């Protein structure tokens with residue numbers, strides 16, 4: 546199989562279409578030049594940066610700047626410019642919600658620039674080794690030292706910065722085995738990482754022990770923290786509120802129930818897909834990133 550070096554990942558050329566779906570679109574500098582990084586105000590001193598890849602959270606204030614996730618290495622200059630525009634300072638801390646390259650691809654650049662990287666211990670473990678995403682035939686080589694989290698946690702940790710008390714909460718085996726959600730308890734803001742895709746079926750990395758059961762439990766953790774005024778930064782999609790997350794959670798629950806019945810009846814993966822267990826959900830959720838058939842295959846994979 547032919548591989549090319551792309552975004553710090555060896556990517557087989559034959560998965561170009563998959564890569565398009567996975568927001569790893571386009572292959573040249575022209576593409577990166579055309580990406581706009583925009584800044585969405587979320588709360589006092591809190592912003593969401595949208596470029597390509599996962600949404601970035603930014604907090605600015607008296608203690609400096611910290612960010613949540615960093616998209617792709619090729620976008621670091623644009624992201625840094627957007628951070629400077631709202632804060633004037635580069636990040637002291639960088640929190641990773643999980644290891645995927647569309648969220649942690651800029652780690653090496655920000656690490657070398659002096660940011661202290663913080664993540665769940667499984668994020669560090671995944672970055673240390675070669676990782677694969679079989680569905681997209683993606684391979685991530687072991688990450689360089691500067692890209693690694695230097696502070697890791699197991700279940701929870703807190704950061705006290707910029708007048709807020711932040712809780713980093715691990716949710717197990719959801720999108721990956723190392724997901725963290727980040728709750729700004731005073732600003733009433735939550736960054737969910739890829740436990741929440743706002744408005745469309747999510748990818749679940751079953752090769753990293755992700756599962757729909759974990760996604761359901763993880764979104765419930767966020768729902769329990771949130772109230773109607775909470776602003777929620779999803780891993781992908783526009784800024785959200787609790788009702789948006791509740792709808793996503795309900796979609797997960799419905800999918801899991803419908804697929805579980807077929808799996809428990811002894812159907813093969815292809816038979817489960819042919820039975821179209823998400824037919825009633827596809828019009829609302831299946832037009833963005835993953836179609837219903839692909840979504841069901843992921844869900845079954847995560848049930849094994």
Ligand SMILES: [Zn+2]
Pocket residue numbers: 643645648720739
């Ligand atoms: Zn992800």
